[in-house]
Amino acid sequence: xTAHVAQPAEPVCLTQPAEPICLTQPEGPVCLxxxxxxxxxxxRMARVxxxxxRDLLRLGADPTVTSFGGGYPDAGLxxxxxxxxxxxxxxxxSGRETLQYSVPEGISRLREQVAARMAQDGMPTAxxxxxxxxxxxxxxxxAGRMLIDPGDIVITENPTFLGALLAFDPNEPRYLGxxxxxxxxxxxxxxxxxxxxxxxxVLYTVPDFHNPAGVTMSLARRQRLMxxxxxxxxxxxEDAPYRALRYEGVAPPTLRSMDTEGRVIHFGSFSKILVPGxxxxxxxxxxxxxxxxxxLKLAADTQSSxxxxxxxxxxxxxxxxDAHIVTIRDAYRHKRDVMLAALxxxxxxxxxxxxxxxxxxxxxxxxxxxxxxxxxxDHALPEARVAYVPGATFFPVEQRSNHARLSFTxxxxxxxxxxxxxxxxxxxxxx
Amino acid sequence: xTAHVAQPAEPVCLTQPAEPICLTQPEGPVCLxxxxxxxxxxxRMARVxxxxxRDLLRLGADPTVTSFGGGYPDAGLxxxxxxxxxxxxxxxxSGRETLQYSVPEGISRLREQVAARMAQDGMPTAxxxxxxxxxxxxxxxxAGRMLIDPGDIVITENPTFLGALLAFDPNEPRYLGxxxxxxxxxxxxxxxxxxxxxxxxVLYTVPDFHNPAGVTMSLARRQRLMxxxxxxxxxxxEDAPYRALRYEGVAPPTLRSMDTEGRVIHFGSFSKILVPGxxxxxxxxxxxxxxxxxxLKLAADTQSSxxxxxxxxxxxxxxxxDAHIVTIRDAYRHKRDVMLAALxxxxxxxxxxxxxxxxxxxxxxxxxxxxxxxxxxDHALPEARVAYVPGATFFPVEQRSNHARLSFTxxxxxxxxxxxxxxxxxxxxxx
Numbered sequence: 107x108t109a110h111v112a113q114p115a116e117p118v119c120l121t122q123p124a125e126p127i128c129l130t131q132p133e134g135p136v137c138l139x140x141x142x143x144x145x146x147x148x149x150r151m152a153r154v155x156x157x158x159x160r161d162l163l164r165l166g167a168d169p170t171v172t173s174f175g176g177g178y179p180d181a182g183l184x185x186x187x188x189x190x191x192x193x194x195x196x197x198x199x200s201g202r203e204t205l206q207y208s209v210p211e212g213i214s215r216l217r218e219q220v221a222a223r224m225a226q227d228g229m230p231t232a233x234x235x236x237x238x239x240x241x242x243x244x245x246x247x248x249a250g251r252m253l254i255d256p257g258d259i260v261i262t263e264n265p266t267f268l269g270a271l272l273a274f275d276p277n278e279p280r281y282l283g284x285x286x287x288x289x290x291x292x293x294x295x296x297x298x299x300x301x302x303x304x305x306x307x308v309l310y311t312v313p314d315f316h317n318p319a320g321v322t323m324s325l326a327r328r329q330r331l332m333x334x335x336x337x338x339x340x341x342x343x344e345d346a347p348y349r350a351l352r353y354e355g356v357a358p359p360t361l362r363s364m365d366t367e368g369r370v371i372h373f374g375s376f377s378k379i380l381v382p383g384x385x386x387x388x389x390x391x392x393x394x395x396x397x398x399x400x401x402l403k404l405a406a407d408t409q410s411s412x413x414x415x416x417x418x419x420x421x422x423x424x425x426x427x428d429a430h431i432v433t434i435r436d437a438y439r440h441k442r443d444v445m446l447a448a449l450x451x452x453x454x455x456x457x458x459x460x461x462x463x464x465x466x467x468x469x470x471x472x473x474x475x476x477x478x479x480x481x482x483x484d485h486a487l488p489e490a491r492v493a494y495v496p497g498a499t500f501f502p503v504e505q506r507s508n509h510a511r512l513s514f515t516x517x518x519x520x521x522x523x524x525x526x527x528x529x530x531x532x533x534x535x536x537x
Numbered sequence: 538x539t540a541h542v543a544q545p546a547e548p549v550c551l552t553q554p555a556e557p558i559c560l561t562q563p564e565g566p567v568c569l570x571x572x573x574x575x576x577x578x579x580x581r582m583a584r585v586x587x588x589x590x591r592d593l594l595r596l597g598a599d600p601t602v603t604s605f606g607g608g609y610p611d612a613g614l615x616x617x618x619x620x621x622x623x624x625x626x627x628x629x630x631s632g633r634e635t636l637q638y639s640v641p642e643g644i645s646r647l648r649e650q651v652a653a654r655m656a657q658d659g660m661p662t663a664x665x666x667x668x669x670x671x672x673x674x675x676x677x678x679x680a681g682r683m684l685i686d687p688g689d690i691v692i693t694e695n696p697t698f699l700g701a702l703l704a705f706d707p708n709e710p711r712y713l714g715x716x717x718x719x720x721x722x723x724x725x726x727x728x729x730x731x732x733x734x735x736x737x738x739v740l741y742t743v744p745d746f747h748n749p750a751g752v753t754m755s756l757a758r759r760q761r762l763m764x765x766x767x768x769x770x771x772x773x774x775e776d777a778p779y780r781a782l783r784y785e786g787v788a789p790p791t792l793r794s795m796d797t798e799g800r801v802i803h804f805g806s807f808s809k810i811l812v813p814g815x816x817x818x819x820x821x822x823x824x825x826x827x828x829x830x831x832x833l834k835l836a837a838d839t840q841s842s843x844x845x846x847x848x849x850x851x852x853x854x855x856x857x858x859d860a861h862i863v864t865i866r867d868a869y870r871h872k873r874d875v876m877l878a879a880l881x882x883x884x885x886x887x888x889x890x891x892x893x894x895x896x897x898x899x900x901x902x903x904x905x906x907x908x909x910x911x912x913x914x915d916h917a918l919p920e921a922r923v924a925y926v927p928g929a930t931f932f933p934v935e936q937r938s939n940h941a942r943l944s945f946t947x948x949x950x951x952x953x954x955x956x957x958x959x960x961x962x963x964x965x966x967x968x
Contacts (some may be wrong), residue, residue, distance in 0.1 A: 138825040142767055142798025146738065147829065148686045148708070154832050181633035190632065193624035193844075201621065202612035205812035240671055240816075240838040247837045251707060255579045272836040276682060277579070307577065336573055367573025381636035383843030385671075394569040398578065401585050405703040406678045407671040411842050412814030413624075 153275040157268065157499065172525040173493040174512040177317065177466055180441075181516075183434050184381050185425065192420045196413065204416040210404035211396075212238025212388075213412065216419040220374070220388045227349070228363040229372065229390065237396050237403065240410050242347050242375035242387035246273035246310075248402045249343050249371055249389070254279045259306040261299065263291050265469075265500030265509070267317045267345065270310050281502035282306065286316070288460075290323030293330040300338045309340045313361060315348040315465025318500045318511035322463055325358040332364045340369065347375040347387070348465035350431050353439035355463050368392035371399075376418055378466070379431050384414040438466070438515055444522050445514040452530030459512075466515045469497070472508040479507065485536070490528035581687075584706040588699065588930065603956040604924040605943040608748065608897055611872075612947075614865050615812050616856065623851045627844065635847040641835035642827075643669025643819075644843065647850040651805070651819045658780070659794040660803065660821065668827050668834065671841050673778050673806035673818035677704035677741075679833045680774050680802055680820070685710045690737040692730065694722050696900075696931030696940070698748045698776065701741050712933035713737065717747070719891075721754030724761040731769045740771045744792060746779040746896025749931045749942035753894055756789040763795045771800065778806040778818070779896035781862050784870035786894050799823035802830075807849055809897070810862050815845040869897070869946055875953050876945040883961030890943075897946045900928070903939040910938065916967070921959035 136151045137144035196204045211217065217233040224231040239245045246269065254260060254277035262270065264283025271281075282303060284296050290313060300306055311331070313323035323331070335342050344361045362372035371391035376384060389399055403409070421427065445468065449459050458471035472478060479496035486492045497509025514522065568575035627635045642648065648664040655662040670676045677700065685691060685708035693701065695714025702712070713734060715727050721744060731737055742762070744754035754762070766773050775792045793803035802822035807815060820830055834840070852858065876899065880890050889902035903909060910927035917923045928940025945953065 138823075138829070140799035140823060140825070142800055143770065145772055145800065145826070148682065148684055148689075150686075151683060151829060154829065154836065156828075156832065157835075176638075178638055181637045184632055184636050186628055186632035186636075189636065190625045190628035193628060194621045197617055197621035197624060201615055201617035205615050205617070205620065205814035206612050207607070207609055207808075207813045240842075243836075244838040251579065252582060252585075253579055255581075258579075269836075269839070276833070276836065339574065341576055368571035369573055369576065377638075382638045383636035385838065385840070385842040392569075392571060394571070395576070397587075398569065398582060398585065401587065402707070404588075405585065405674075405700075405707065406837065407675040407816065408700070409816070411671075411816045411845055414842055414845065 150276040150278055153278055157272060171487065171491050171493050172517060172521050174514070174517070174525065175493045175495045176516070177513055178516050179378050179382060179434075179466075180437060183437055185421075185430060188421065188425055189381070189417065192417050192424070193413070196416045196420055200416075204413045206412060208409055208412045208415070210409045211400045212236070212410060213415045213419065216415050216422075219419060219422045220390070224362075224372070224374075224390050227357075228359050231390050232393075234393050235390050235396055237389045237399050238410050238415060239373075239387040239389060239403070240407060241377060241382070241385045242345065242373045243269050243273060244403070244406070245371075245373040245387060245389045245399070246270050246343070246345065248399045248406065250274040250277050250279075251402055252395075252398055253308050253341055258308065259303050261296070261306055261309040261340070262502050263311060263316065263319070264502065265318055265497060265506075266310065266502055267312055268500055270343075270345065271502055274310070279308075283502045283504075286319055286321055288321055290316070290321055290327050291331065293327055293334070296331070297334055300334060300340075304338070306338065307340060308343065309335060310343045310345065311361070312345045312348075314346055314357070315351065315462050315467070317348070317465070318467050318495070318497065318509075319469045320460035320462035320465060320467045321469075323358070328358055328361055328364060332361060332370075335369055336367055342370045344370055344372045346372060347378050349374070350379050351435055351438060351466070352464040353435055353442060353462075362390065368395070371395060379427065379434065380418065380421065384411075384418060386410060386414055386418050435464075441514045441517075441519070441522065442468075444519045445512065445526065448523050448526035452527045454530070454534055457533065466513050468512050468514065470494075470510040470512065472510070474508060476508040478510040481532075481536070482510075485532045486529060490525070490532055492525045492529055581707040581709055584709055588703060602918065602922050602924050603948060603952050605945070605948070605953075605956065606924045606926045607947070608944055609947050610809050610813060610865075610897075611868060614868055616852075616861060619852065619856055620812070620848065623848050623855070624844070627847045627851055631847075635844045637843060639840055639843045639846070641840045642831045643667070643841060644846045644850065647846050647853075650850060650853045651821070655793075655803070655805075655821050658788075659790050662821050663824075665824050666821050666827055668820045668830050669841050669846060670804075670818040670820060670834070671838060672808060672813070672816040673776065673804045674700050674704065675834070675837070676802075676804040676818060676820045676830070677701050677774070677776065679830045679837065681705040681708050681710075682833055683826075683829055684739050684772055689739065690734050692727070692737055692740040692771070693933050694742060694747065694750070695933065696749055696928060696937075697741065697933055698743055699931055701774075701776065702933055705741075710739075714933045714935075717750055717752055719752055721747070721752055721758050722762065724758055724765070727762070728765055731765060731771075735769070737769065738772060739774065740766060741774045741776065742792070743776045743779075745777055745788070746782065746893050746898075748779070748896070749898050749926070749928065749940075750900045751891035751893035751896060751898045752900075754789070759789055759792055759795060763792060763801075766800055767798055773801045775801055775803045777803060778809050780805070781810050782866055782869060782897070783895040784866055784873060784893075793821065799826070802826060810858065810865065811849065811852065815842075815849060817841060817845055817849050866895075872945045872948075872950070872953065873899075875950045876943065876957065879954050879957035883958045885961070885964055888964065897944050899943050899945065901925075901941040901943060903941070905939060907939040909941040912963075912967070913941075916963045917960060921956070921963055923956045923960055 256278035260279040375387035498505035652662040687709035691710040806818035929936035
């Protein structure tokens with residue numbers, strides 16, 4: 107129920123440019139040693155440091171380790187034959203267009219298709235309310251740049267998606283993390299935080315199958331969130347990459363569908379429903395906001411890959427992506443069930459885990475005082491050859507060491523069973 | 538429309554430029570009207586406004602207009618058969634890897650190949666000194682974020698590449714533009730500017746076949762530039778997307794090849810030597826700088842497209858890209874000759890134009906007082922059905938109206954001749 111306000115990692119006043127001093131801040135130096143003397147970097151680089159996720163992506167590459175760490179989709183489900191043919195055709199038939207520059211906001215056919223899919227999900231959307239992105243991550247980066255001045259307060263769930271923190275950090279916000287329960291963000295805590303921090307401007311949330319926590323925001327909480335957003339004049343960034351991956355129950359409406367004031371930007375992605383290697387996502391929102399995001403997109407990378415946009419569009423035209431999503435859902439539902447059953451069977455009773463109705467993750471809560479990072483380094487990896495993501499890195503303010511995120515999407519049933527059993531043996535032995 | 542200047546919600550104490558040499562005041566609103574009331578954007582959005590290039594990209598799409606505007610390569614030269622087969626194979630043979638996530642710095646084989654190409658060009662480069670980018674534009678965006686604090690002085694050629702200004706603008710620099718002659722940036726003017734502005738930290742240059750000016754920096758100027766960079770502690774951003782497109786003469790060495798102090802970051806691109814629609818470029822530089830750019834890349838878009846990186850890498854392995862570049866060079870050399878001959882034949886004597894030894898552009902200088910934008914709007918477009926880029930937009934500080942950029946790469950010989958002749962008739966009639 108507590109709200110955590112981050113203290114800025116450094117004084118909020120910028121150094122005078124006339125002062126040629128290399129800052130060294132608690133989080134790390136912003137000068138780089140070079141043969142000709144140190145190179146001073148921009149102040150924001152004090153907030154851009156190597157992260158645990160980068161090392162973990164490398165760790166996952168060791169084939170002798172069973173990794174529950176990465177947030178990867180199961181490549182065994184990729185529609186390879188269809189995509190191979192689509193790419194070949196798109197180049198052979200119209201390569202002079204599909205390999206040329208196009209436009210920063212994305213090719214119009216794909217914008218129409220995304221708009222139609224949003225409408226099916228309760229969000230009537232015009233094509234000019236759609237911006238095609240280089241993956242959903244780019245949306246967080248562009249939105250952060252559009253909205254956050256140094257020192258601004260950004261509200262997130264506590265814990266929250268690490269990629270969002272990475273995207274927002276260079277804009278030097280202060281974070282305010284709101285705890286969750288099984289229905290998502292605690293609205294009483296949010297309201298108290300907004301009253302105490304009237305200048306808060308941006309709220310970031312993953313309402314469906316939260317990364318890392320695996321919980322979904324209830325309808326009542328969504329309604330309350332929008333009331334508070336309207337009253338306190340927040341821009342809401344609704345990050346929904348897992349929304350289509352629901353394994354049971356009925357989807358509550360999106361925040362964007364409840365937005366009467368043009369203050370929600372909704373982000374989606376092809377990474378989890380098609381493939382991540384094309385790097386395609388989208389933002390939908392009020393045209394004025396989408397236009398500004400498009401200007402930042404033009405400045406950031408000119409446009410997304412034309413050939414990949416054309417390939418995604420042709421896939422949507424020629425194949426039934428909803429049928430493909432059913433296949434993915436069936437596969438992941440089964441994997442989730444295998445993992446939850448293994449957790450019930452092998453883990454000590456005092457370790458909690460969430461039971462996600464969709465998405466890719468379950469979130470472990472160990473007893474107070476347990477250090478999930480140290481346990482992974484000293485026991486899980488060397489003794490069980492099992493990796494996960496220690497939870498501390500997902501907390502925007504005060505890191506809590508007694509959590510971990512497990513992904514259930516990529517391993518075989520046998521590896522899930524073996525890995526969780528091996529962890530369970532170690533956990534019981536440690537206590 | 539009211540112009541709202543963002544007041545930081547917190548007392549942020551941003552630096553005021555000590556000496557507002559080149560600062561253009563924000564003109565547009567940084568609040569967006571929405572049904573629930575205005576949404577305040579970050580202060581940097583005052584520097585992110587719709588640009589002429591965006592409208593021009595649209596204009597070029599009108600098939601009844603002969604456009605010398607866009608900086609597009611000739612799609613007729615794209616190696617379509619090879620790429621169609623490579624994409625099909627890459628997906629059919631190893632789609633589980635080529636369509637999956639990979640790593641933010643780029644797949645290792647492509648980094649090796651780029652490093653080898655840089656070494657061939659006089660820049661011994663290790664793979665960990667290469668960052669694969671979402672096009673060269675992303676390199677400018679990431680470098681700007683890494684290096685520029687609000688109020689910092691960034692030195693560019695005068696005029697300079699518009700995309701660089703778009704990329705740097707959100708970081709709120711002050712620009713200092715250095716005039717060029719036929720040998721590139723004026724080094725006496727650069728030295729005087731550095732002495733007068735000792736806090737200048739970043740220098741951006743397009744030394745080869747400058748965009749928009751079409752000139753190449755001489756060897757002596759390059760040596761002098763590096764002396765000044767070392768003495769005045771500058772980071773040099775060397776933007777070289779056209780470097781391989783040399784139509785005659787011997788290439789002077791790159792700035793990066795002369796860099797003994799790790800202060801040059803060199804940017805290249807596949808857009809002009811392969812295709813732009815894959816959105817692939819690279820940065821090479823000192824490992825510490827490349828690592829920081831990689832962290833910003835991870836935050837910005839996770840990684841470049843895996844399938845596109847694999848396709849480019851396979852193309853380099855299976856085809857002779859240098860032979861392909863010779864084909865492109867032969868074609869563009871011919872187009873350049875057609876355009877320069879047409880300019881000599883049809884334009885009044887008092888209109889100057891550069892004679893580029895490579896690249897894609899020639900730069901027109903009209904007599905003082907001529908307004909190239911008004912002439913295009915009132916005469917060139919409606920009367921001759923010809924478009925170009927009015928030059929004012931390429932000036933970082935004081936815009937000069939009597940210039941225009943012409944691209945010679947995409948039109949047929951007949952269209953170049955017809956378009957330049959039609960412009961010539963109008964220009965003679967106006968005077």
